[in-house]
Amino acid sequence: MKRQQHSPSPGMVPGAAPEEDLIDPSFSAAVIGWQQQHGRHVLPWQNTRDAYLIWLSEIMLQQTQVAAVLGYYARFLERFPTLRDLAAAPVEDVMAQWSGLGYYTRARNLHKCAQRVVAEYDGVFPVEQALLADLPGIGRSTAAAITAFANGTRAAILDGNVKRVFARSFGIAAYPGEKKVEEALWRRAEALLPEQGIESYTQGLMDLGATLCTRSSPDCGRCPLQARCVALATDRVKDLPVRKPKKASPEKHATMLVLMDRGQVLLQQRPDSGIWGGLLSLPELDGHTLAEDGNIAPADHAALSMAVARFGELESHERLSPITHVFTHYKLHIAPYRVTLARRLDAVGEAGYVWYDGARIAEAPLPAPIKKLLLELCGDAGAAQSRMAF
DNA sequence: AAGCCGGGGGA
DNA sequence: TCCCCAGGCTT
Helix, strand or coil, rough: CCCCCCCCCCCCCCCCCCCHHHHHHHHHHHHHHHHHHHHHCCCCCCCCHHHHHHHHHHHHCCCHHHHHHHHHEEEEEEECCCHHHHHHHCCHHHHHHHHCCCCCCCHHHHHHHHHHHHHHHCCCCCCCCHHHHHHCCHHHHHHHHHHHHHHCCCCCCCCCCHHHHHHCHHHHHCCCCCCHHHHHHHHHHHHCCCCCCCCHHHHHHHHHHHHCCCCCCCCCCCCHHHHHHHHHHCCCHHHCCCCCCCCCCCCCEEEEEEEECCEEEEECCCCCCCCCCEEECCCECCCCCCCCCCCCCCCCCCHHHHHHHCCEEEEEEECCCEEECCCCEEEEEEEEEEEEEECCCCCCCCCCCCEEHHHHHHHHCCHHHHHHHHHHHHCCCHHHHHCCCC
């Protein structure tokens, strides 16, 4: 294996020297060869070293496909032929030209960036990746693309397309959004940079990800990396890159009262909108506080006493087994308390409260987990009525 | 109707 | 510093 000399590229983060074992000149050679033979060479922002033209294209191409950008790019340059024209224009004019491209923060940043380059760099974009990345709307990857195309600087890009190409080529089976994984990808991106031909290589990586190594149904048969693609060799193309792990649905807690008296159970009509809209349910104990660990502190006698005050005088309470109900978007942990009144006040009044006949629970319009709980309480084995300790 | 995405900005 | 979201688009 041939040893390579390489000095850290200008925009590289300090201490991020690419490991030698990641270096592989055959990778960039394959990409460059493919790009020169099959890549795009006549896009309006190619074949120029004008950083203004390159920068504008890179910003427009963020989250937007080439076909959509072409028309906007031409019109934008007609209206703002130079960086100074753009910097001097009212932001409203910039927005007007951007109108329809979407993601309008890009346009505001574009305008701010133009003004800063004029003010701080006398209208000439800096060459150094880190200086470029300090400008509004330009991050590490876009900075690398600009300086590579405008100055031929060896700088690594790492956008979504490149992450996909790397994940498949090298069989990286970890989520690229994770910090450590992304850092590793950046090290690899730096290590794979060619000594010569950074423009073809950078363009080639972008084109590869955009045209062959697409997210779904990639065209592996035409890929210059097929012979060395780990994902292809192990039949994992469709599984890489690893998709974003869906975040655990949030967990919510509710304390509910099972208030039984004279063969009746107290229910409450739920609001039409929201969860269990329009159904009856158990009254909830509000004002419950989440403990540090996300669990509900158990309700105490005083809190329950307050909660039931409008219905009567609390005699006793019993903590029932908690229920977990899983919705599509969150988990609800229900802590039910069975509560007995010493003296029942008849006027439950407003707020949709209703004393519901215990024998008719099975027909009540209740959410499934609540109905299940109440049916179990009403007597396990059908001996229902007689054993109901109402 | 869910995933994706470079960069900005809030925690 | 880390994490989450934007806003339009694709699948």
